[in-house]
Amino acid sequence: MQQLFLDYWGAFVGLVAVVGVWITWRQTRKNKTDTRNVANSSENVTQKGGSGTTVNEARNSKDVDQSG
Numbered sequence: 001m002q003q004l005f006l007d008y009w010g011a012f013v014g015l016v017a018v019v020g021v022w023i024t025w026r027q028t029r030k031n032k033t034d035t036r037n038v039a040n041s042s043e044n045v046t047q048k049g050g051s052g053t054t055v056n057e058a059r060n061s062k063d064v065d066q067s068g
Contacts, residue, residue, distance in 0.1 A: 032052030039045040039061045047056040 034052040035049040037047035
């Protein structure tokens with residue numbers, strides 16, 4: 001009886017490991033969004049980017065907070 005429990009426990013742990021690897025693989029392959037923010041003649045602007053490449057531009061603007 002104890003051996004049967006250990007067999008099921010091992011199968012469960014193996015399944016959890018496979019699912020974890022699959023989730024990690026999917027997240028690394030996920031498309032990343034590119035962001036381009038432009039503030040032209042603006043005041044008090046906050047620009048933030050996504051998970052991909054971020055380009056922030058501020059032309060003739062005041063008090064601009066940029067992050068990527």
